[in-house]
Amino acid sequence: MSAIGEMERATATDTGVLRFITCGSVDDGKSTLIGRLLHDTRAIFEDQLAAVQRATWKRGQDELDLSLLTDGLEAEREQGITIDVAYRYFATPQRKFIIADTPGHEQYTRNMVTGASTADAAIVLIDARKGVLTQTRRHTYIAHLLGVRHIIVAINKMDLVDYDQAVFERIRADFLAFARSLDLGNLQFIPLSALRGDQVVETGAGLPWYQGPTLLSVLEGINVLNETEALPLRYPVQLVVRQGAGADFRGFAGRLVSGVLAVGDELLVLPSNRVSRVKEIVSLDQSLPLAVAGDSVTVVLEDEIDISRGDMLCDPASPPLALKSLAARICWFSEEPLSTANRFVLKHTSRSVKAKIAAIVDRVDINTLERQSAHGLLAMNDIAHVTVSLAQPLFVDAYDSNRETGSFILIDETTNHTVAAGMIELNPGNKA
């Protein structure tokens, strides 16, 4: 960061962390875009650039290849592909950014699902010369499926179409036509050139007809916290904290996944269905008046109630549903196909229960968004509608309204592998 950046840091408000995912293939200039973001926010160090230079020469290329900066592992450089999710970091005086960098190949749907699961925003990259492609639809659908609230469509390589506004407008219209069926939340279109640096961090000279914000300004402006603070209180208990022998401190440690919690608030405890009030909110030696979504704290209640890990404290006025059978969309990760004979451990918030897939309703063709018969079997990277039977009830919300209490993973009991990601639907309709 520059000296100017440092001075800005002193005055700008630090609004926390924004996590985003970049969707696209190397051909769309994804690695160049990430390289550009890191470079122009001064997150790349000289020795990293020198290593990229050495690697570039070793490959017999001349011009510095910024994609090598983000293609991390020896194993994947040998194959010339990116094999997994990598995380990158940069910061501006406004906030810290975490990029989930996932490969764009079709066979790696699971990587994009993984990266999107924690993303607040998704950058969908389109090559201005090619327009909306099948993979654009696929990436947008997955971002939407995983509940990414802010979709930024970055129409890249504008320099290769003479910065033509008509190209940008046509692609935007095409995208809107296809996206109508998805009911996307916040959608923004930005023409840019990652290679030249136009409209990424700096405004650049190439796009005078574009009056909107740069990509970085859009990322800086997204408000994340208010969205989760506004939801009903959900507080999964992770641990019961007791002070050593003799003392009577008994607190419930956890992280507020949504809502606001204040001393004196009435709480419903699940599964016991008991009601109590917040006596104290503790963090180390501090006593806090309130905690907001995202905070890790320890809560002391006024009444003696039997509470253990996996229980949930929640808003009595709008509690989650206690369900033993779930409708969900899942993404299947394992090379072994899913069959309804399998048994799993299902992890949801801080609670794990035994589960099985009662029925595979249908699978979604992620290129056409058509729902098709799964013939009772799912293969790796398939996305499907299923019903899940549980050994004990879980306290759930629809994934659409609360990502943390609406999501789960399935773990194979024998191999311990994570084999599926699930998103709970309370009113499954005809949506893809």
Add this chain to the structure above:
Amino acid sequence: MNTATLERPAATSRQLPERNHLDWLESEAIFILRELAGECANPVLFFSGGKDSIVLLRLAEKAFRPARFPFPLLHIDTGHNFQEVLDFRDARAAELGERLLVRSVEDSIGRGTVRLRSETESRNAAQSVTLLESIEEFGFDAAIGGARRDEEKARAKERVFSFRDEFGQWDPKNQRPELWSLYNTRVHKGEHMRVFPISNWTELDVWQYIEREQLAVPHIYYAHQRRIVRRKGLLVPVTPLTPPREGELVEEVTVRFRTVGDITCTCPVASTAATTAQIIAETVLTTVTERGATRMDDQTSDASMERRKKEGYF
């Protein structure tokens, strides 16, 4: 989302506190430590006396106090550590009233499980052997470390809960996908997890947190006078283990350490930063990565960290 859930609860009228990036990182790390405590039967925390593990201890205090930590602290001593870092390690563990275990590479050499070519050879890689022996000795099923993804390219792909097989190996091509904040902590007997609560922190975040929490760190992190020689662009400290080579000029320079590892491969940087605030200012402006400026062993090849990690390195 339905419209009912969009309406703010009664809390709307209250003035809600702002949360900055350190709050976010702290909260995430505490969450990870508590998940580990809730799900792993026999965890351990690597504590070296270095800044990252000092931050880990602070986060553990916030996660578990007023209770004691649900794990002991473990240091793998290469026998080539800076004495004041070891003193700091012992003092901090005593101050917290937590149990500190120390296992040394020297003992592995005695057992013949580590064989070095020379007394002054870097023991950084040899640590892996002693570390895996300790994990076996105590039957640990999870080991918490202060590694960060910004440190090195191979680490950018590391999971928060990172699976190790019964030989302690990391298989980067076969990692468990990690979604939302749902960590799969399950292992079979003999296997274990490496857990990295500050995965998402950068060097700058660590120093900002040290400043905010007013954490003490060993003095060699701050500017001091030290005898060094200049070698391949690095400032190599002159010690009995790293004597000057023929023809090298020994100088006394004002330096600080950005990392405090094995003496034989850790170099200071020229700096006059005498306070944490000054280190933060320097970190904001620095143009070389933490390891690039200070580690002789990572420069060997572009993939040296990846190879060491596969072999069980921390």
